[in-house]
Amino acid sequence: MRKSPIIFVIGCTGTGKSDLGVAIAKKYGGEVISVDSMQFYRGLDIATNKITEDEAEGIPHHMMSFLNPSDPSAYNVHQFREATLDLIQKIRSRSKIPIIVGGTTYYAESVLYENNLIETTSSTNSDDVITKSRTSSESSSVASESDDVTNLALWEELKRVDEHSANLLHPNNRYRVQRALQIFKETGIPKSQLVQQQKADDTVDLGGKLRFDDSLVIYMDATPEVLEERLDGRVDKMIRMGLKKELVEFYDEHKSQIHQSKYGVMQCIGLKEFVPWLAMDPPERDTPKGDKLFKKGCDDVKLHTRQYARRQRRWYRSRLLIRSDGDRKMASTKMLDTSDKTKIISDGMAIVDQWMGGVDLFEDISTENSKNTVMKGQDANVLLRCELCDISMTGKDNWQRHIDGKKHKHSVKKAKEQQQQQNLG
Structure with missing residues (x-):
């Protein structure tokens, strides 16, 4: 049996994370900490798919429904990390196992690894998943803080002060561009330089070391076809559960915040669309x-839920799996295919039982073809342009x-034909 275990149940939306988290907690005596940023808000229980009292089966759940949706103040990943680390200590003091459950992978990563975030003096930063509000005083010397500035202009400003970071970001990734500019403004050091300082050695692609030695990460996924069908069905279920009534009541109470801000609660999939x-x-x-509306x-x-699931899947491969390809201690990591709903709990518990019994588990990231290659560092993030x-x-x-796609091949063919016509002319 592990001495001080901590278990992360993360992955794509609609894969049964909550149910598995409860099953683990019941068998091994645990408490659940939610790492779903949209469930931090009070209300919208149906829209954000919060676990019900019956589904929780008496297992304590933390970090849910504690933020006021109308509160304009920021809540960011740094605050979440500190609150969660405090919770982990309290749960362990009760001789219970902390179980981190949810799909906001960026937040989970902040708990799983140390020195994984660049600290700045500002309590609000544009990496925040919850809210990205900014004050006018922050916009004096850095164009990134103005909503009137185009994405390309922001990116060009970043390229001027931190070309390496700019070359790893798409100009349309406005939030990350703003964050990199903010880091430079507040520290006077390019973000790329700070990231290099965070790296402990050259064997691991990302900075930050494992925070807890006895860590298990179960990443839950399903085949795209099964997952999309499941996600579509969940929306229909939400409607049957009373989504319309919930949305109207929430809107009537928080109308001003909903219309004044595009951040905070307005990032919730299941609210902004309506x-x-x-x-x-x-x-x-x-x-x-x-x-019709x-x-x-x-x-x-x-649509947005399917897109979000794809982003979660990319994170697993580009931000988690690559950490297992090095010499230093990494979290035990296993991917759980939940395509067969009847086997989710049994397969998930088999992974936990094996790990709790002392067996370290590591996902095989060796590749047989280029489609499965796990890109690292600059290869994973470098900005490329097809003129x-x-x-x-x-x-x-x-x-x-x-370049393998039909659109590019069609463009290549068309360009060749135009060149041939020019040569003949």
């Missing part, structure tokens, strides 16, 4: 036009997919 419908006069919501909201929720197709992208894997 604002056009909610903004209608109440009688209009039940008209054919209202029904509500249906569009549902379709957008399904022929007039498109920019980050990562050599995305570049390879682009």
Whole structure:
């Protein structure tokens, strides 16, 4: 049996993380800490798919429903990390096992690894998943702090002060560009230089060492086809559970914040998509036009949830698996395929039982073909531009997919034909 275990149950939306977290806690005596940033807010229990009292089966759940959606103050990953580390100590003092459950992988990463975040004096930063509010005083010398400045202008400003960081960011990744500029403004040191200082050695791609020696990470996923069908079905279930009523009540209480801010609670998938419908006069919501807007909201929720699941999957490969490819101690890591819903709990518990019994588990990241290659460092993030197709992208894997795609091949063929015509002319 492990002396001081901590278990992370993370992964794609709709894979059964909450149920597995409860099962682990029941068998081994644990308490759950939520790492789903949108569940931090009070309300929207259906829209954010919060675990119900019945589903929790008496297991304590922390870091849920503690933020006021109308509070304009920031809550960021640094605050989450400190609060969670304090919770972990308290849970362990009760001789319980902390179980981190959720899909906000960036927040989970802040707990899993030490020295993984660059500290700045500002309590609000544009890496925040919860809120990215900014004050006018921060915009004096760095163009990144103005909403009037284009994404390209922000990126060019970053390239001027930190070319290496700029070359690893797409110009449209506004939040990361702003954060890199903020780091430079507050510290006087380029972010790329600080990242290099954080790296303990050359064997691991990312800075930061494992915080807890006895750490298990279960990453839950499913085949894209199964997951998309499951996610679409979940939206239909939310409607049956009373999504419309919940949205209307939440909107009536927090209307001002919803319309004044594009950050904070407005980042919740399951709320922002329905604002056009909610903004209608109440009688209009039940008209054919209202029904059409509500249906569009549902379709957008399904689309955005599928897109979010893809981003979660990319994080697993680019931010977690590559840490296992080095000499220093890493977390035990296993991917759990949840495509068969009847086996989620049994397969998940088999992983936990094996690990709790003293067996270290590591995902095999060896690759047999280029499609499965785990890109690292600059290869994973380098900004590349195809002038022929007039498109920019980050990562050599995305570049390879682009040049192998129909659009690029069509552009190449068209360019050759135009060149041949010019030569003949």
